[in-house]
Amino acid sequence: MEKNMLVYAMSSRERLEILSSHYNDYKEDNVSKWLSRRSLCTEELFELSLKEQKISREKFNLAIKTLDENDIMALNKANKKKNWYQKAMEIFGDEYLYLKEPEIIDFAYAFRPFLNYMKNEMEKVELADFTISENAGFLIHLAEEFVQIASKTLVYDLHEQKKKYEFEGKTSKERFVYYMKKRFGSKASIINFYEEYPVLLRLLTERVLFHVDNYKQFIKAIQQSLPELRDKFSIMEPYQVTEISVGAGDSHGRGKTVVLFNLNGQEFVFKYKDLEIGERFNKFLDYLEKRIGKKFYKIKRITNEKYCIEEFISNRECKTEDEIIKYYHRFGEYVALAYLLCGNDFHYENVIAHGEFPVLIDIETLIQNDSPIKRADNPYVKLSEKKYSSVLSTALLPFKAYENRIEPLAEGEVKGKGINISAFDGSKQKSPYKGLSLINENTDQVKFQYTEFELNGSNNIPILNGAEVNAEQYKSEVVKGFEDICQYFCKNTDEIISVIEDIFSNVVVRNVIKTTQKYVDMIWYGYHPKCMRDYLEREKLFENLWAFEYKNKSAILPEIKDLLLDDVPIFFNNTSSCDLITSDKLIIPNYYQKTAIERVKERILKFDEKEYKYQKLRLELSLGIYKMQKEPLKLGATIDEAVKNIVDIIYRRASFDKARKFIAFEDFLYELDGTLDYDALKIELYDGLSGVYLFILYYAQNNTSPQVEILKYALEKSIFKMPKKKEKNYIISAYDGKYSVLYPLYHKYKLEKKEEDLELAENLLADIAEEVNQNTRADWVNGVSALIQVLLGYYELTKRKHFLDKAEMLSEIWDKEKIVLCGFAHGFSGVIYAAYSLYRATGNEKYFDRVERYLELENKCFDGEVWKDLRKGKKSVSYWCHGTIGIGLTRLYLLKNGFDNDQVRADLLNCVDNVINMEFEEPGICHGNMGRFLFLKEVQNSEMISVATRKKINVLLSSMVKNILDNGIKINSFDKKCVLGLMTGITGIGYGLLGEIESSIPNILSLDR
Template sequence: MEDNLINVLSINERCFLLKQSGKEKYDIKNLQAWKERKSVLKQDDLDYLIKYKYESLDNFGLGITPIENFPDKEVAIQYIKDQSWYIFFESILDSYNDSEEKLLEVDASYPFRYFLQYARLFLLDLNSELNICTKEFIINLLETLTQELIHLTSKTLVLDLHTFKKNEPLKGNDSSKRFIYYLKKRFNSKKDIIAFYTCYPELMRITVVRMRYFLDNTKQMLIRVTEDLPSIQNCFNIQSSELNSISESQGDSHSRGKTVSTLTFSDGKKIVYKPKINSENKLRDFFEFLNKELEADIYIVKKVTRNTYFYEEYIDNIEINNIEEVKKYYERYGKLIGIAFLFNVTDLHYENIIAHGEYPVIIDNETFFQQNIPIEFGNSATVDAKYKYLDSIMVTGLVPYLAMKDKSDSKDEGVNLSALNFKEQSVPFKILKIKNTFTDEMRFEYQTHIMDTAKNTPIMNNEKISFISYEKYIVTGMKSILMKAKDSKKKILAYINNNLQNLIVRNVIRPTQRYADMLEFSYHPNCFSNAIEREKVLHNMWAYPYKNKKVVHYEFSDLIDGDIPIFYNNISKTSLIASDGCLVEDFYQESALNRCLNKINDLCDEDISIQTVWLEIALNIYNPYKYINDLKNQNSNKYIYTGLELNGKIIQACQKIEKKIFKRAIFNKKTNTVNWIDIKLDQDWNVGILNNNMYDGLPGIFIFYVALKYITKNHKYDYVIECIKNSIYTIPSEDILSAFFGKGSLIYPLLVDYRLNNDINSLNVAVEIADMLIEKKPINNGELKNDWIHGHNSIIKVLLLLSEITEDEKYRKFSLEIFEKLSEEPYFNFRGFGHGIYSYVHLLSKFNRIDKANSLLHKIKESYFEEEPKNNSWCKGTVGELLATIELYDDNISNIDINKTIAYKNKDCLCHGNAGTLEGLIQLAKKDPETYQYKKNKLISYMLNDFEKNNTLKVAGSEYLESLGFFVGISGVGYELLRNLDSEIPNALLFEL
């Protein structure tokens, strides 16, 4: 049995002992079997891990040798018994006074009674010297230790319980009594406890390590409080000199078991003890500077500071008195968002902000002056755009955001961890939780988990007052800070340079939850049975794509002893500081100080406007057309261009549109790729990096540039076209049977490129994508949708085009197969083309089902819709109806009110604006040029005049953030204007060629 103790040895320890015994060669089969086991590590990750943690493959191979192959087990066991942690374990057991056994109530703490008695006597002896604790305080401390020991042991205890049951029936009248019986039998004596821990030797080691951390840190804290008591009493107006209770739930365990603790004195006053690197004095002075210069209204928390720790005022969630204070609260909250943006503050989630009356209070200042973590995402414009996105308010934690989406089944569900969240939330995945606690049916199951609310929401009359209805105050607060900062750049830059050099801050380089998850995985009984199994679990940390993976060594070292890894950074330097003080040199490319100084120096009206729009989107109050509705001079110039003058104006306008698009482009010269950050519409408006979708993604911008090159014959656009192609070819996209989303969204733009610029490569790629979709996507009736944008109608049309170009009938055959299975009922019950019945009418004509098309048109005219159409757009209204029916017979458009349909709109976009109307007029002018050529020129002239006066098209967005997308943004407007110059440019609303 004692031989099993050898399983506590780490890989490095096993290698050392085996080499000492003369064994130099490892078992190749054993190494191969290890490598073949499930792991997220790639071969490069494993090679790096072996080199930097174990020095060589030979060492690693020896280190994973099973204990049955150890030549000298006695030597290994003696080595273990000579370790300080094992000596401490024996001293705990040997010092136990079993005379207390009769007084003990057998409960869940019974297996740990030896540890708890040792800790109790230690604390009593310590307090006899310090005289700082009440009896209740010591009980609190022991309860804290008990909870940690139970947490460490719970999974192992469950397994051991059920293993024990198989060998010996449990006695007792109910499940709880049978569990007590198990505890008494399994942990009856010192010998029994040794036997248990020998079965799980890594559990023995980490239990002793955590016990030592607890005792050392508690002693250190109590000595510090005793020495600092006069300062504490004076600063926080505390009358008592005795500690009455402690709560250690405020934070994670870092740096050898250190944790934040709330201490309550006998007079009821509370303080918070934080054993952390202290930069608080510099930050307090900085906050006072910001309050004076920017009117930041930051609540200054009272503190007593020392070099490596500090105490601070306990901040509670106290009530607000009236609505005016609610408004002040949320305006101050907005100011915090501005401060966080300016000084690169992150991690201000719902647990790090407390609503303290009319003040939102940051209770953890350690994440000011943060960096973008150097992750190996690859080298592309899309990656560069991601880093630019990270340099915004969206990563502060203060604005609503969804976390943990990657863990949900849909990859879209998440939990809002922002400090504006005010309600309980269900985590979008099941969590392993204990069931039937402390019974003989105790087990772990994946269960739904509800996240509790915190203290981050203001309270009035005992009710939470959420930010909803107070959004404008948040926006006002943020804008006021940013505007004042723009006007006070010199003072801010001077203050930072003069006062904050070499400030030490914490860096959160990996989400804390990821560390916690990894710890939980490593607490599995298999890991506690054999230490190298626990190492194998933690080896998965090396799969994280840091550019500098040396940092993982320090993460591993903290996790192996049960700590959440913690790192720091001197903001004037590029190195990272590990919990043990070691440096990871050149972890960052530039210092956090320079990054912040550059941001402040570059701050301008455009930045403020963009961040304001992003905030409005995050708060769900964004009005995409507010800016254009506020514009003056709309349609004030009635001059109508014709002929060459009109053509020249169109060219000028499209070149201006191109400059706007180009200005916002993010190029990567090494990979010749490009991308943009833009406002996009999914279920709601959001800010994101463009992907492959025809509606408002990269393919739409591509098709605009293709048309612009065709019209101007200017090869300066070749590079942009090449970069967009490189991006759309390499961005991960779903294999969706769609012409609007996923890989299928590339087919039509590539066919247009082939049609206009004779690019045979574009045709080949379009064919390759279509072939892949046909091969991978079986036609399932239940998934088919009769809709142009969100359904399958558009891909049917695109495959028909491909069949005509390639003269390959398989595309027509496949499209017909889909078409035959479509329901005649539209997915959206509108009269339009983008959404509604008319894209189906269009397909009927393409398959020469003219009689059926006419029959359906008659049905629509007579009874399909209860009301007359009120919408005159392409997507949901009469412009779409016009485009679908005009190609059939002239009389089919007789029921459309043409004048209402072609009326000038207050929006310019293709989907529901003037550009869509322009396509209708282009088609009408073909039928009746005498009537509609003038009206077409009039519409274009009004659009161009407004554009010239306002320097913006009437699309979603703001002054500096016009939507770029094809159907709702400026690229689509530009394309349609170019189409008016040359009919060879295809009708993109109907996916014509």
């Protein structure tokens, strides 16, 4: 192996060590070229990276120079002295290896010199006092790891070789075997391959050396621990290790992972780390058992400074229903303990259902320090941080992860769905996005392709009578267990803090400063063939990490060092220290502002009744069992007073940045999947910032005060801005996503005539045609219909035809998605409304035809009194969204604008009669009395309604207003904070009442212009 290509496996620092002695006054500018390449690392961050590496810009400029012949000669001479290079020579030196041919030839054929070396080195390790019946687990793990590292390069190389010459063989499999034999069959050919991909050679060589060393450490640890294994687990001689399985975890610290093994019939887990924290946690559980009579399962383990051996915790079946109840009660206790002890990362793989006991099998992430991520002075960010530092941070409770992956969506999935990786429910689930997978393996058509996949279930669901139980019916027990621990902590704060300080001080824990998935993604990107040809390409890729928003970026260099070795970076912290410890035990001093034990003490001291209620809210929302509670709210004796008080409520609920430039609100909202959450409001019109702004915009027309000005300004700064270029909009709707600002922006432009507002609207819409996709919906709220109505408003106001063109483009979705429901928000009526508006704007008969067709389809669902709600398990209602208010709104619009039809008249009368005689519990617009009020106001002066009915409506409207003023409303609230949103909250009440004062305010039910 003498070719000079192997110098490209040298790092920039290694190159610099040699080149610096050959160049005194190097002038060519390589750094500018380096910085001009696409990267998240700005020049400022690049300079910071050089400072952290203790290298000057001039020296780095030399290190990355294009190598000439003299450079290569000098570097090659130095490279040959490197340990990995010499070991590679040794690994490929076994001539006998190339004479043997395996029965099956797959990608592992390319690694047989490395596997052979590993096997030989393992055989050299002498065993004392115990035997191993089968140690192939280490070899299997090595082969699987090498396939993962090299598969991108092998696929690329196969197809490159196909371009150069014709593969022999009648079948695709035969041609694959031909390629593998030709490329890897002889010593000369396999060396030639790795000379073309020198970084791959270095990486595989370094990794096999790690694995050999780890095997030796494992054997030594077993030997050293035999006396303790005998005493603690009653294991008697002769000792025999069997059933070794390697790789039950990520690779950290030079290839170290989890090893499962069997010793004399007992199963164990071996970890290459000190887990003293596990013993400390057991001690704390002992304390709780004595003080409050609880019973926990405590893992038996042997700890050492370099390793830990634990009993294997199996997914053991429960014997009775009572054991299931106890399991979930204890699960709730663990939620409280994990939160109060500042623990995280207890996801679905880290909890085992062991009979009546949930067992935390990876306890190393207790007593965690503060997040190292730098947070902007932004109220939205602060509210999000509050949410995700709650009980949700433990990962024990259901939550969505990986919501914004860049991979293609799986069939029928929508952006933002995410995956549930919590320990509460580890059942098998389909991934909402596709994964890059090898297809056509072991053929000459092998390639990577995005395919749908499922995530395997875990072992955290209790089993009864041979079947996994349904956790739904036991959620209340989780809450009870949570309450028990929280109440004990609240009543015994001083004692608890003293005990925690005594038990958990001065112990090393793992720190998760970045999600493992982010690291895994970077490692996967680093397998690109380009990165396997030149080490500088891997350095350039991992340079992107400098853009990550850490408060202290000193951890980035150790991260990159680990990634270059193909390890997931890992960090540690002594709970009584502010320092961070790297994978190779280097100290980053004063990484944190306070110690982890101080953080735990602060959390417990602040855990009062108010904080308990908030964490319980998070728990119940996550479990999907929280029931919103209605609280009475007096608004005022007059309409003016009531509206002003609502504005005051909104102002008091606002969170601002220091400059009061941006605004956010914490409130109840429904996610795309229909689940209720309590979160920072997004920009949405339906129940978000855009809806609040629309109300404040019209209120501010005739009501000025410092509060109103601050609200209006901060809302405008928060919602009227272009999204970042990297963001892709997957929601085409006037109520949700980035287009939800268009309706309030239309009214701002209409009232204030600022050209910048119209320009923003046009910029927002610039890429809408490209953003329409297979998941774009047709209905009013979740789809294009309301947005079409908004675009027609812009067209009517500005006479700019591109607004009309975009509206017509969006109408094509009506041909692609079948409408199957009745009603306005999600059914026929909403599309009818928008289609008739398009007909009026264009005169195109196809829109008129759709109106007639959908009227006929919707009326097939009329049962003589109301239109059926075709949703599963739903009854007919009178709401704006799914019932007679919305249907009547559409019929009224048709009749007012020339669609004179007896059936439509009859429909309207049926709707009006139903709405008059129906009263709701909810006060809001979408499902409540304000929606009823606004609809009847629209009908109030219609000639289609009899005089008697109009009188009845007038009386009813007056009565509704009087009732609000005299008695107030009952509205969903938490901790005396009512729901805010436009369509379901207090903003909608204010908007409706404001319409009684300001005649110019548009009807929100149909996004009036």
